[in-house]
Amino acid sequence: MTAILAVRDLHVAIGRRGHAANVLRGASVDVEPGEVRGLVGESGAGKSMLGRAILGLLPANAVITAGTIAFEGRDLLAMPEPERRKLLGRRIALIPQDPMTSLNPVRRVGAQIAAVLSHHLGLSKRQARARAGELLAEVAIREPGRVLDLYPHEISGGMRQRVLIAMAFACNPSLIIADEPTTALDVTVQRQVLQLVERLRQSHGAAILFVTHDLGVVAKICRTMTVLHAGRVLEDGMTADVLARPRHPYTRALLAATPRADRPAEALRPVPPALIESLWSEAHRLDRLADAGLPS
């Protein structure tokens, strides 16, 4: 099977020229059609940056210095802007991190969903509204007709995340970037949202790149996973294999730091600082090699 998304050797730097700091150092990730891949790392690992690079959402002071991002065989980075915009939201969708701030506070929920539908699928106002109602029903929102006319501040955080999920699946995308979609929710809502995403993925047949720092979530829903640190991929493989037999010491350390049902909390060990330090110094050594024009 050919990958639907192939990120190759992606380098991203932030900051002005001369003072730029690398945040991605040659990261490569593949996502197969219909697969759920976990992209795991601590904060600062560059995992969100990678998701943002795919969506063209890098901050204004960030530059992609090398690499390609191929979606269905076409390089998103080489593509003209209008063409890429046709893919975004339709073939590639985003489930954002924070449901409290990711909906426009002054537009009704229905109008925000309908805008995506009429923009990408050319639906009329009435068709878009009807379809928006169906989507809300699909994400298990009761009384969808009423919710369509509400403003974001009038519904709960869990409901807002469902609305955002409905918007992500609105145009039947083949790839969804889920950027820590459960981090901002409380635990009981988290589980429901994960089940919902999994159910919709199966019925819509989309692949998901699930960006998270939570190995527990990865274990639950991801078939494959990629471990990222300092903008580099440290480990990559089937989730079951990686979790059972982690090859990289960092992955082992991460696992030891993750709470699990079958293990008492006292057994948790933080990732050893010496390990982190050696990984960073390795990353900086690569930076210097790259600056000197040498292959790493």
Add this chain to the structure above:
Amino acid sequence: MRWGEIIRRVLLIPPTLAGVGLIVFVLLRVVPGDPIAMMIPPGASAADIARLRALYGLDQPILQQFVVWSGQVLTGDFGRSISLHQRVFELVLARLPATLELALLGTVIAVLLGTVVALIGAYLRGRRAEWAIDGGVGLLLAIPDFLWALILLLLLGVILPVLPISGRIDPQLDIAFGTNFYLIESLLTGRLDVAAALLQHMILPALALALPFAALVARLLKAQLAEAEDQDYAQVARARGFSRPAILLRDVLPNALIPTVALGGVQITLLLGGTVLVERIFSYEGIGNMAIDAVINRDFPLIQGLILTFAVLFIALNLAVDLLVTLLDPRLRHG
């Protein structure tokens, strides 16, 4: 809660107006300057002067004059103008529409112009051209409306004589109006040629009023647009394939407008205050121009009536701005 605030403000209107009335009333009377002296022909006898004084009630103690005047005002009687020999209420009522139309046109131009400039500035964020926009806005803001009036008058009225520079309408045109809202009336009745003739006269003064206010709108709105565009909902909209102009217009602008109206809305009173001199400069027959005449002629009843009129307009505008913020923000509407 929000509505409670508005009700509180409404309740504060009568005492505020009473305060303004009292201050103006006393101010006009404690300082030297005698309106009767300006009315009488040279050689009038002391008895004549005393008679005139009594006629206008100027021989009474100030406080008593104020009580009498307040009582009359409450019954809608603002007294008679000393210089124009007509009832103040009717004089003001006849001229007020001209000023309101001018201020309204100025506001519309300012809001449109300011919004467009702010949107362009926000779109150019981080580029070198943004600097030019900020500089231009700063220049517009530094020069007040009456200086713009003089500049426009010189440039477009005299040096490049494309527009008339005095009056409200061409005196040679003999057009009957049913109301004193000439522009609004002609637009509503579909007499577009009349509206065009009116606009020719109004455009320069309205533009003069609009330019500094447009700059204020542009500066405030541009800052709010930049802030709103950094919010998650605007970023997420980009990931849904919407173009930047579309996001700026549909997602960012409605959000940025709320704080802009809340911060800058009150400044519209400055535009209204600006009508006084701008009307004077363009010999435009509104209440601002009338106020200057009244001051020059020391026409106490007329000055009082006009200042109360301005005070009422100011308070009404402040309230209207508060209502507008409430209407724009769904969180306040239901909260």
Add this chain to the structure above:
Amino acid sequence: MADLALTGVTERPSRWRLASARGGARLWLGAALVAVLLLIAIFAPLLAPHDPVEQDLMSAQLPPAWMTGGEWAHPLGTDSLGRCVLSRLIFAARTAVEVAAIAASLAAAIGIAFGLLAGSFGGWIDQGVSRLIDVWMAFPPVLLSIVLAAVIGAGLTSVVAAIVVVDWTRFARVVRAETLSQLQRDYAAAARVLGLTRGQILRFEILPNLVPLIVTLIAVEMGIAVLVEVILSFVGISVAGDTPTWGGMIVEGRQIVYQAPWIMALPIVSVIATVIGFNLLGDGLRAALDPVHRQ
């Protein structure tokens, strides 16, 4: 040279150098415009080719020298009474500076007094002063100054009085807020612990810290004062008689704008240059002095 560069790095750059760097181009452009204005005002009798009130009806409404019909004896032409426009502009600059300096200082003095009073005593005094400021600011400033000047009558005093009475609130509001915030900082508390009286704290601790703010406000206020003079001229209550003022020249020019547009244009240009000069200076000073005073 190497050791020189080294000391340059280790030594703290002077406050003034830092400040002027922060003020940037605005500060220098503003300062230059204001300096030119001041020089013209001071040396008016030396610069003006004619007596500004000297009439010559034989050569009235002459255009500027470079236009047809102009004479180099009157480089910028003459007004409808045959007075030299250039000379009147120059002497009007003097009037403008006088009015601006006196009015701005007086408004500042009164505003600072009220602001310090309200900010440092608090309680009912603060309540009273704040209410007073609120009521004052509810008045349309243009109307207030016109009415005021009207009742006081024409003349320099009237113009100054109108500006002071209308604009003292500008200073009072800012000084009150700043005094309140300064009093809450550590050094004011330390001064209280040291046993300084309220008056001493105000004089030695608070006031010096307010200086940058006040300087900035005064610069802006001087620009406003020049504008108020123009406003009052339109109501015929500016400086009386023959004394040349920019406002008076603009109003005279408006009457004959079709015949002699330059008579109105030249004072307008002077007013704009002055106002922009004071504005830039104020902006530049704000940028230059504020961070220094925050540090």
